[in-house]
Amino acid sequence: MKRARLIIKEVQVTKQGEIKNFQIKLPKNVQRVIAIDTDVRIDSRIDGFATGGIRPAPKLEEKPMFDSIPIGSDGARSAPFLSWTLQKNPVAGKLKLKSMERTYIFYEEWLHFILFNGGIPDMSMGMFARSPISLNKNRIPKKVDVPVSTTIVNGIYEDTLGKFLQQDITYTIKVFVWVETEEENDGVVFDFQDNKITTEKKETEQHG
């Protein structure tokens, strides 16, 4: 198995519905693209919605001890006591990658902005600071197998987050391209490069 290297491409999106075309330059000793991973970083502040929208994580150090819940004429709070909110991971946009060696797009993904504590109900009831706990799983790069000789991968990205919110949101998408080079691996084998499949295949071929 040859040595895998990581190429990182950052693309900043600033306008709603923006379509970005970009090129990812690979080193000359690249043999093939073996895996793709992505990430999104929000650069500008997003205002949350009351329901159904994006509710960014509150800043814990600025969260008040008591939320200002209005009290009705009968003396009762207008918000039910046992109510909580749920944060959802917003979709940022669609990424497509294309290589000169392949006729079609070899990688396509809806990019999500993964919140640190997305999916966890806010049970603080406005009385306690929200617990900084995450239920996220460690993500492994998605495997692809694209032999390359032109050392360029073309990318297209279309924003949907800004279009949905109808405002310009500045954020950066990162495309992590794992490539296999001509270098010997000198012991470095990443977790997504499981050689079990290759070994099993070879064994099957030998026995078959």
Added chain:
Amino acid sequence: MIKFFSKDFDVQVTAAGQTVKRTFELDKSVKAITHYTILSNREDLAYYRGSFRLEINKDEIVPDGYSTKKIMCWPTVSANDRLKSIGKRTTGNGLISFEYTDTNDGLTAFVPYTVTLSVEGEREAD
């Protein structure tokens, strides 16, 4: 005889947008690094704001700009999977170069925090 080795290296991030570069020296008995991860006392800040570069024995494991969130682990991840495997990288000169970059983002407000590079590997028996 080969024994298990584990060590944590701390990096203090004291200003927003700061890049902290540290080189750590391993004990001579350490022969290889097999796993690594990044921990923090403010996981939310490291998650949203952090990126890093890691080099072992002058061999770049990941380049500058790799998101910290890709390496971090959570209580819901099983203990066996919390550290990222990198095969078995011989330590050679025993130097680990770690460069951590804090970047302002739209969801968090900066407060000073600590980032920990945790490595596991193999060492020679005493």
